[in-house]
Structure formats: structure tokens, C-alpha cells
Amino acid sequence: MPILLPGDCWFMSALSAITLNPGLLRRVVPDDQDFTRKYIGIFHFRFWQCGEWVDIVVDDQLPVSYDNQLCFSHSRSENEFWSALLEKAYAKLHGSYGALDAGKCYEATEDLSGGVTERFFFQKEEPPRNLFSIIAKAIQRGSLITCSVPGNIEEENESGLVAGHGYCVTGARQCKVNVPWKSHVDLVRLRNPWGDEVEWKGAWSDEAEEWRLVPEEYKKKMKLTAEADGEFWMTFREFLKNFEGVSITSLNPHSLNKEALLCMNDLAAVVNQIYLHQNNLSVTKRKVWEVVTYDGSWVRNSTAGGAPNNVSK
Structure with a gap:
């Protein structure tokens, strides 16, 4: 799992x-x-x-600090360099490492997938009432989903979330609970790209008491773990309360090769989504956007706009 320094979390979450x-x-x-x-x-x-897909070539020289540590993104494994090299290529694409200081997560997901992004804001406007279902459908389609915590400086707060930091959404489930007053709770799974112990500490966090309400067999199906890996669950209500919005980058046929298309969904996960969202999800195993492309160019005095030559000024 890659680690990053402040400023490029938007790229690393993507x-x-x-x-x-x-x-x-x-x-x-x-x-x-x-x-x-x-x-x-x-x-x-x-x-x-x-x-179109553009090839960027870089050499194997990576910037390091005075103590021989990589300056920017790096892995916990000393023999893993793909994330640092990829970031160098992305910096070359945009002109410099400085160009990667502060950005939007969806900008990077589009550059890494060729997809189209739809954004929903929680703090500035009322999100759709069916947003949880929208996110569940997006996961079914293999969309890239990112979000961020409000703030200007990356700093961990009491809840374990990092202000001004980017995360990605890795799952959405209506989880069954063994209580008489309700049958289920809407949960979302998020990942901190730091990949460490900095995780959500509230309700439904890794070792929270709420998990006692969930049958053991169901927790196994959810592949629930309590590791310091940056991934955690939280209620959808807390998600709306603590994050400023979510960006859903939907993949299209032009951005996928055959292998990527086939790997978009695990059949068991789709069946589970259908079971839990019978009124909202269809039975189709795999969905992508359809794309129509028109190639052309701007031609002076023809399609480039502006006043024609025969019009007096």
C-alpha cells in the first residue's frame, strides 16, 4: 500500500x-x-x-531526502517502487511534482481510467435521497469512487479522520443486525491511502461494539478484518456528516481492456447487492456507459467561431 506526503493525497486516493x-x-x-x-x-x-491513452516514459531516478528516503509517495515495502514511479510519470505529464500539490480526486480518477465523473456535495446542498443506492450501483459497475474530508490542512481529528484528506470508497452494504427495532444498517467501506492505523474510530469502526449485532456468518461474507490497513466501515449517515462530498467516476468501454471489463464485478457481490436492494438494482452482472465519439478540429473562419470576414466591425 503506497504512503504519501501532504499535498498529493488526491492522486493517491485515486x-x-x-x-x-x-x-x-x-x-x-x-x-x-x-x-x-x-x-x-x-x-x-x-x-x-x-x-486517448498516452504513454509517459520516465527513468528510474527518484527524488530522495537527505536521509535517503523517497521524498513523495512510497511503499511500506522497501523493494516496491511502482507507486513512486507512477507518480513521477504523472508529475511529468503535468510538468512537475509541484503541479501535484493540491488537486481534486476525480481529476486523477479520470486520468487513470478515461471515465466520466458525477459529483455529489453533502455540505453545500442536499444530496439525493437515493444516494446510497447510487453508490451501490456504481460499485456494481466498477466505478471509481473517491471522497474527501473538509479542511485545508491535513490533520487527524478525534474521530480518526484526517481533515483535508482524500479517501476512496471500496464497498456499500445494507448490513443485517440482530436488534428488534431495525433489520439492517446502511454501511460504507472506505480506505485511507496512507494504509496505516489512521482510521475511523467511531461507530462500526474495526473493533467497535456494534459488530456484535452482526451474525458471524455475515461478517465472514463481508470479509471483515481489524487490521491497521487504513480500511474501515462507517454508517452512511456518518459518512454524509463527516465528508464534504463524493465523486463517482464511471468507466466506459474505451477506457477498459477485456481483462479489466471481466474483472469489474465479483458475481457473489452482485448477488448480495441484488438481494439487499431488490427494488433498486437490476440483475445485470456487468454495466458500463455507452460512448459515441466524434473526431474533428477547429477550422479558422469555419468552425472556430467569431465573426465572419464579411461582417463589418
Whole structure:
């Protein structure tokens, strides 16, 4: 799991989101390159720019601090460099590392997928009443979902969330609970790209007492863990309260290779979503947007706009 320094969490939260789709990740980070086979000291990565995949080539030199530590994103494993090299390629695409200081998560998810983003705000406007269902459907479609906590400076608060920090949404479930006054609770699973113990500490966090209300067999189906890995569950209500909004980048056929398309959904997860959202989700195993592309160019005095030559000023 990559680690980052303040300023580029928007990019790393997007990168964390595409790791959920191995096929899409391999589209961005081709797996036909390593440090052994015909190694010549360069790597190439792909980003979606202006309607097509663009190859960016970088060398293997990475900036380090005085104590020989990587200056920007890095992995907990000392032998893993793909995230740092990918960030270098992204910095080259935009002109410099400085250009990556502060940005929007959806900008990076679009560059890493070629998808189209829809944004929902929680603090500035009333979100749709069916937003939980929208997010569940988006997960079914393999969309990249990111969000952020309000604030200007990255600083952990009492709840365990980091102000001014980006996260990605990795799951949404109506979880069954063994209480007489309600049958289920809407939960969302989030991932902090830091990948460490900095996680949500409130209700339904990793070792919260609320999990005692959930049958053991159901917790196994949810693959519930209590590791310091940056991933946690929280209620959808707390999600709306603590985050400023959510961005859903929907994938399209032009941005996916065959492997990525086939890996978009796990059948068991889809069946579970259908069971829990019978009135909102269809039975289709896989869904993507349809895309129509028109190629053309701006031509002076024809399609570029402005006053025609025969019009007096």
C-alpha cells in the first residue's frame, strides 16, 4: 500500500481506487516491465488524455531526502517502487511534482481510467435521497469512487479522520443486525491511502461494539478484518456528516481492456447487492456507459467561431 506526503493525497486516493480493478491497474501500469528482464533503466505508464491513452516514459531516478528516503509517495515495502514511479510519470505529464500539490480526486480518477465523473456535495446542498443506492450501483459497475474530508490542512481529528484528506470508497452494504427495532444498517467501506492505523474510530469502526449485532456468518461474507490497513466501515449517515462530498467516476468501454471489463464485478457481490436492494438494482452482472465519439478540429473562419470576414466591425 503506497504512503504519501501532504499535498498529493488526491492522486493517491485515486490510485488506491484503481487497485480494486487489477485489469484497469495493468492498463495504467503495464506488467511487462520490471528490474530484471531486459532492464534498461526506464518505465512507461499510461494516462487518459484528450480521448486517448498516452504513454509517459520516465527513468528510474527518484527524488530522495537527505536521509535517503523517497521524498513523495512510497511503499511500506522497501523493494516496491511502482507507486513512486507512477507518480513521477504523472508529475511529468503535468510538468512537475509541484503541479501535484493540491488537486481534486476525480481529476486523477479520470486520468487513470478515461471515465466520466458525477459529483455529489453533502455540505453545500442536499444530496439525493437515493444516494446510497447510487453508490451501490456504481460499485456494481466498477466505478471509481473517491471522497474527501473538509479542511485545508491535513490533520487527524478525534474521530480518526484526517481533515483535508482524500479517501476512496471500496464497498456499500445494507448490513443485517440482530436488534428488534431495525433489520439492517446502511454501511460504507472506505480506505485511507496512507494504509496505516489512521482510521475511523467511531461507530462500526474495526473493533467497535456494534459488530456484535452482526451474525458471524455475515461478517465472514463481508470479509471483515481489524487490521491497521487504513480500511474501515462507517454508517452512511456518518459518512454524509463527516465528508464534504463524493465523486463517482464511471468507466466506459474505451477506457477498459477485456481483462479489466471481466474483472469489474465479483458475481457473489452482485448477488448480495441484488438481494439487499431488490427494488433498486437490476440483475445485470456487468454495466458500463455507452460512448459515441466524434473526431474533428477547429477550422479558422469555419468552425472556430467569431465573426465572419464579411461582417463589418
